[in-house]
Amino acid sequence: MTAYVVRVEGVFLLRGCSSDELHSIGERVMSELLTLEGGAHRLTDSGVWTDSEQMLLGLEMSAPTSDDVDLLPELAIESAMRTALHAADVGTPEWRRRAVSRDEVEEPDLLSA
Numbered sequence: 001m002t003a004y005v006v007r008v009e010g011v012f013l014l015r016g017c018s019s020d021e022l023h024s025i026g027e028r029v030m031s032e033l034l035t036l037e038g039g040a041h042r043l044t045d046s047g048v049w050t051d052s053e054q055m056l057l058g059l060e061m062s063a064p065t066s067d068d069v070d071l072l073p074e075l076a077i078e079s080a081m082r083t084a085l086h087a088a089d090v091g092t093p094e095w096r097r098r099a100v101s102r103d104e105v106e107e108p109d110l111l112s113a
Helices: 019-036 072-087
Strands: 003-013 044-051 056-065 099-105
Touching: 003 072, 019 044, 019 056, 019 072, 056 072
Parallel strands: none
Antiparallel strands: 003 056, 003 099, 044 056
């Protein structure tokens, strides 16, 4: 059985906050993403980074799937990202589709775990 991993990455410009606030937001978003890992879509590999010079917040998350065209894992990841941002009091009025990669993996056990 062929297995795939869907990875969604997003970068957000946060205006109107200090460097310390940006890093605090990043920590809160990461905490929420970790809370949201698992579940029906087996969300995993959450990551958050901040760039205080450009006031950027980056998020990434993955989910396994057995289908290279299944959109449910991608939508579940995007939903989790928005939920985490909102939990950290970051609005998403300009939300648009994020960078998505879909890679074939050699570990079919990934889907049965």
